[in-house]
Structures are given as structure tokens and as C-alpha cells.
Amino acid sequence: MDYFTYQNGTMYCEDTSLEQIASEIGTPFYVYSAKSFTDSFNTFSNAFEGRERIICFAVKSCPNIGILSLLASLGAGADIVSGGELDRALKAGINPQKIVFAGVGKTRQEIHEALEAGILMFNAESEQELDVLNDEARKLGKRAKIAIRVNPNVDPKTHPYISTGLKKNKFGISVETVREQFRYAAGLDSLDVEGVHCHIGSQLTDVSPFADAAKIMVSLIKDLRADGINIKYLDMGGGLGITYKDETVPKHEDYAKAILDAVGDLDITLIFEPGRNLSGNAGVLVTRVLYTKDSGTKHFKVVDAAMNDLARPSLYDAYHGIKPVYETENRITCDVVGPICETGDFLARDRDIADVPVDGLYAVLSAGAYGMSMASNYNSRPRAAEVLVSGGKYYIIRRRETYADLTGPESVPAFLRNR
Structure with a gap:
């Protein structure tokens, strides 16, 4: 379902005019549909009806605490990869027992914070990390629940930068050697080994790699249980894609069937970490022609x-689709570029799009995932505002940054003052 539609020639998010928002708060800004998030989350979760599952939203895709709070109200957990994401998830009201902590480079401080928060599980990625997790848990007099991330060497057939499940990628432990690591972890005094985890990549448009990975994980779980290691959770990560241009993306029901067919009657709680699949088409970036x-x-x-x-x-x-906020039949082939002093500063190149005049507005589509979350202050540009729409109302969930925000953490050293 499209949550960004034209009404009387003007683009709306749900029942709120993007032109109205632009006139009141300025541009650029990100705008998200609350209904899109709600419908996508419920459809994803309901596809696994009848199975024990936890749906942990990948915070890195869209980390605003307003969005996270909306997802928390729906029962979502969080997939985090840093202490900052843990802080965001907790501030948004996400249940710590629905938080899983992934990532190859967790610091001791981050591990300490997560243990104190009482998260569900750490997804460990190396033997050295297992030792650090065990050491930090012992210091706090706690037990760290862990899964080990398995690299199943499954080709996700996606962009090489977002492929994570091949041997050449930095993530996880090889499926050929991971059983030994599980045995090692089970022998450490402050760890509870409860899960297996894999994540093979992002923006997948075919369910077969997921099914292949799930079969490998199920076989591993059976072997580990035979070793006396009581695996309770199978975390299949995320990665299901969205339509940016003309991709045919599997329905949630098709994705669920592929996973469930592979899992069969295995007694296990399933964990999923969707990010882009829930957030990508829930947001657009609105920008004005200068x-x-x-x-x-x-x-x-x-x-x-x-x-x-x-x-x-x-x-x-x-590729991100670009549409005019005001409908027009005029077309032009052009590059859509920004003010930054880099030839690489573009939103589209050689694109046939609506010919919007100076001071007109474009909506850059499918921008809800890895848009604002990857934004920077390069060229000392304040980051954009973020807006959440619910029906006919909008809410500013992140104000536009000011110049004072940019220099706030900085200071002039004493030897340069009062010159």
C-alpha cells in the first residue's frame, strides 16, 4: 500500500499535505508515515502466527526515538549494534528482554551497559569477544546470554557492500568451525549459550538464500543440542528488501513460508531483525529546488x-525515485544535485523526472531506511528535520539542527584565547 499519494494534484503523507509541512518548517526534511510502520510491522509479525517469535527492529535503519517508540507500542524489540542504539531503544520504551546486541566490535563499556540493562542476548562474533563477554559478566556478578553469529557462506545476491554471509565478509564465524566455538562458550563460567544467529545481507529480493541459511542453522542447532547445548533461539537476522524502482520483493507470507518450511517442527523461538523492510518505504525526503x-x-x-x-x-x-510534490506533466532529463562541493553530491543522474521550477518541491522516495541514520554535517550543514505523520496531523520528532548545534561540542584551546 502506498502511503504517499496525490490528492488534488498535491502529494500527501496519509492525510497531511507535504506542501503544508514544507511551508511551516522549511526544507529539507524527512517525513514518515506512522500507518506504514504499523501495517508493515503487523503484517511481518502475523506472517509467523502460531510460532514463538520476537521481531527486533534494526535500529540502524531508522533510529529516531519517535519511530522506536511507535514500534515499541506495537510490541517490537530492537536489534542494536552500539551503546548509543541501546540508549535510544531504552529511552523509546523497548523492553530490554526484546533487545539483541550484534556487531563485530562491541567495547567493554557497551557490553557493561547492556548487561546492566538486562538485554535478552548478545550475538557474539569471535572467540575473543566470548572471553570479554564472560569477563564483564563475571565482574558484574551476572550471566550473559549469548548467541554466536554463524557465517553460513550463503550468497545473498545483493550489493557487495551489504552482503554479510559469505566467507570473505567480516561477520560471524565459519559454519565449518563454529561448533567448536559453541563448545568453548558453553565451558565459560558466566555465559549462557542460548542461541544461534545469522544475517546474510540486506536488500534481498529472493527468499531462497534465507531458506538455504535456515536449513544450515537448523542442522547446526540439532548438532548443538546433541552436544548438550540447549539452544532456545534461532535469530535469522533481517535483510528482506523493498521496492526502490522495479524490484519484485517477496511478500511477508512468502518469506515466512520459506523460513518455516526450513525450520519444520523444531521447538525454537524465532528472532527476526527487519529494518529497511519496515522503514524504507515509510519515509521520503522533501527538498526544494534552489x-x-x-x-x-x-x-x-x-x-x-x-x-x-x-x-x-x-x-x-x-536509486531513489523522485516525484514532484505538485503534479506536472512537464518532463526533463537532468541531474538532481545538492550544494556540497563534491562531484559525488547527487541524488539522481541523467534521470527523466518531472520538471519542477525554482522554489518547487521534490519528494525523494524510499528514504526511510539509511537516510537520516547515515546523515552527516559535512560542509558544516545542519542535519534535516524529521517529521512523523499520523492521519491528518504531523509531529516534529527531530528539530532541524542549528549552527550552535554544530559547534556546541567544540572549544577553542586556552592558548588561542584572548589573542
Whole structure:
């Protein structure tokens, strides 16, 4: 279902005009549909009806605490990869017993904080990490529940930068050697080995790699139980994609069937970590045209959003649809570029799009995942505002940054003062 539609020639998010928001808070801004998040989460979870499951939203995809609070109200947990994401999840009201902590480089401080918070489980990625987890748990007089992340060497058939389940990737422990690591972890005095974890990549548009990985995990769980290690959780990670352009993405029901067919009647609690699949098409980036240029060989639309606001086109050469906020039949082939002093600062290149005039508005689609979360202050640009729409009302869930925000953490050293 499309939550960004035209009403009388103007684009709306649910029942709220994007032009109205732009006129009241300025541009650029991210705007998210609460109904999109709600419907996507419920559809995902309901696809596994009848099975014990925990749906842990991948915080890295869209970390605003307003969004996380909405998901918490729906019963979501959180997949985190840093202490900062833990703090966000807790502030948003997510139950610590629905939080899983992944990532190859957890610090002792982050582990300490997560143990104190009482999270469900750490997804460990190396033998050295197992030792640190055990040491920190012992110091606190606690037990750390862990899963070990398995690298199943399954090709996710996605962009190489977001492929994580092949031997050449940095994530997890090889499926050929991981059983030994499980035995090692089970012998440590302050760890409870309760899960297996895998995550093979992002933006997958085929369920077969998920099914292949699930079969490998099920076989491993049976072997581990035979070793006397009582595995309670199978964490299949995330990775199910969205439609950016013309991709055909499996329905949640098809994804669930592929996983459940592989799991069979295994007595296990399933954990999933969807991020982009819930957030990607729930948000757009609204930007205003500042100038138009014609170089003789190229046309350019210079807009007030840039690569610091949405990095994916520059970073991955990723496609994001671009539509006018006001419908028009006029078309142009052009580059949509931002104000940053980099040739790589573009939102689209050689794109046939609506010909929006100066001061007109574009909506950059499918920007809810890895948009604001990857934004920076490059060129000392304040980051955009974020807005959550529910029906006919909108709520500012992150104000636009000011210049004072940019320099607030900085200081001039004493020897340079009063010169």
C-alpha cells in the first residue's frame, strides 16, 4: 500500500499535505508515515502466527526515538549494534528482554551497559569477544546470554557492500568451525549459550538464500543440542528488501513460508531483525529546488538536500525515485544535485523526472531506511528535520539542527584565547 499519494494534484503523507509541512518548517526534511510502520510491522509479525517469535527492529535503519517508540507500542524489540542504539531503544520504551546486541566490535563499556540493562542476548562474533563477554559478566556478578553469529557462506545476491554471509565478509564465524566455538562458550563460567544467529545481507529480493541459511542453522542447532547445548533461539537476522524502482520483493507470507518450511517442527523461538523492510518505504525526503543550470550538455536541478542528508546515491549509486510534490506533466532529463562541493553530491543522474521550477518541491522516495541514520554535517550543514505523520496531523520528532548545534561540542584551546 502506498502511503504517499496525490490528492488534488498535491502529494500527501496519509492525510497531511507535504506542501503544508514544507511551508511551516522549511526544507529539507524527512517525513514518515506512522500507518506504514504499523501495517508493515503487523503484517511481518502475523506472517509467523502460531510460532514463538520476537521481531527486533534494526535500529540502524531508522533510529529516531519517535519511530522506536511507535514500534515499541506495537510490541517490537530492537536489534542494536552500539551503546548509543541501546540508549535510544531504552529511552523509546523497548523492553530490554526484546533487545539483541550484534556487531563485530562491541567495547567493554557497551557490553557493561547492556548487561546492566538486562538485554535478552548478545550475538557474539569471535572467540575473543566470548572471553570479554564472560569477563564483564563475571565482574558484574551476572550471566550473559549469548548467541554466536554463524557465517553460513550463503550468497545473498545483493550489493557487495551489504552482503554479510559469505566467507570473505567480516561477520560471524565459519559454519565449518563454529561448533567448536559453541563448545568453548558453553565451558565459560558466566555465559549462557542460548542461541544461534545469522544475517546474510540486506536488500534481498529472493527468499531462497534465507531458506538455504535456515536449513544450515537448523542442522547446526540439532548438532548443538546433541552436544548438550540447549539452544532456545534461532535469530535469522533481517535483510528482506523493498521496492526502490522495479524490484519484485517477496511478500511477508512468502518469506515466512520459506523460513518455516526450513525450520519444520523444531521447538525454537524465532528472532527476526527487519529494518529497511519496515522503514524504507515509510519515509521520503522533501527538498526544494534552489537553482536550475544548463551546461550545454547537461541539465541540473540544484536542490537544498545533499549527500550529507541522503548518502545512499553517492555511496552505493543507489536509486531513489523522485516525484514532484505538485503534479506536472512537464518532463526533463537532468541531474538532481545538492550544494556540497563534491562531484559525488547527487541524488539522481541523467534521470527523466518531472520538471519542477525554482522554489518547487521534490519528494525523494524510499528514504526511510539509511537516510537520516547515515546523515552527516559535512560542509558544516545542519542535519534535516524529521517529521512523523499520523492521519491528518504531523509531529516534529527531530528539530532541524542549528549552527550552535554544530559547534556546541567544540572549544577553542586556552592558548588561542584572548589573542
